[in-house]
Amino acid sequence: MNISAPIIFKKSAGVATITFNRPKSRNALTMQMCRDLIEFISGLNGDEQTRVLLLRGNGPDFCSGADLREMTDISAVTPQARAAEVGLNVLDVSQVLFTALHKVDAPIVAGVRGYAIGAGMQFVLAADLVAVSETAKLAVPQVRLGHTADHGESYYLPRKVGSARAMQILLLGEFVTAAQAGQFGLANWVVPDMGLDAQVDGIVGKLSASPPAAVFGMKELLRNCFHNTLEQQFAEELAVVKKCAATDDFVEAMAAAREKRPPIFRGR
Missing domain, CATH: 1.10.12 (Lyase 2-enoyl-coa Hydratase; Chain  A, domain 2)
Incomplete structure (x- = not known):
């Protein structure tokens, strides 16, 4: 296990753990990180030894979505070229990643503090059980960035929170606070920041000890x-x-x- 890697992957005692590990960048995702996630998550399908998949972030944030600094300047290319590049990224990365996550047999637990934005929010939506600390701030800001949901948010959100709430979150792109996450049904537990790890460990321990x-x-x-x-x-x-x-x-x-x-x- 490389503790300096941008994502730490670990399997131990029936628990597979994904830790986003770029705290200085609010755990933003690069394309290579997404490819590594696809490889690891795809390997969990049919893995009878893995009883739980745990998602967490190192530092004060969970995951702030795509690392915009990695994106090339596309203002000079044609509209058709922009559409082709974005479409390829969505088809080959976003959809593959979250389809693989959707197919995981084991229950998925997310422990969320700080920012969970864009793809970070989608990891929360794809989890089966979610604990958030009082510092959590969740958002799907794509409309404010000139595009739309592309990780599956338009599929998961209406099912989690209902059509009206989904419209509010997706159309306005505003932050959902920890308290609202609990109220809306996005989180099962809202706990003080210092208690998040203990809450998550308790959930994971109970699941990993179950049949x-x-x-x-x-x-x-x-x-x-x-x-x-x-x-x-x-x-x-x-x-x-x-x-x-x-x-x-x-x-x-x-x-x-x-x-x-x-x-x-x-x-x-």
């Missing part, structure tokens, strides 16, 4: 529920619960309940 077939299956059911009819959801529930019942963890859970003791899940 993965049940946790992964529950995430799958919730991810699909908005697209299914009731009959389709019943069918998926049946398939998932049968899969869980075939595991040793299910037997252990039932035995522990009968014996009134804490279960020990081994992930099989």
Whole structure:
């Protein structure tokens, strides 16, 4: 593990951790960082050893989105060339990255302090459980930068906060405070800054100690529920619960309940 790398990737005890590690740049993302993220996240699909994916930022901020200093001056090129360059970046980087994140089987936990802007906000939206510190400031500022959502915000936000709130956040590009994030449903927990790491570690510890077939299956059911009819959801529930019942963890859970003791899940 290279602690000086712009992103620190780590796998330990069933937890995969992504730490954005450019605190002097508010953890802004370069194109190479995005490519590295794609490689790491894509490798988690089908990884039975990873029970949780944790997203966090080093320093006072989570992630401030794209590093605008890396962008070349495109004012002198033709409109067609600008459209082609931006379109290629979206198609080859943004959409690939957040599609890979959407496909992760394990629950995704985000611990957010300070700025979560643009792509940083999308990492928050893609997480299954979110804890924010009172310093958190979230925004999708693309309209104010002359373009539109390009990381999936227009997909996730209406599902998370409803159409009216999504319109407000996306059209105005204003900051959402930590308190508003909790009120709107963008965050599960709003805690003092000093308590954020402990809150996140508690969440991750509970998930990593849970039976993965049940946790992964529950995430799958919730991810699909908005697209299914009731009959389709019943069918998926049946398939998932049968899969869980075939595991040793299910037997252990039932035995522990009968014996009134804490279960020990081994992930099989």
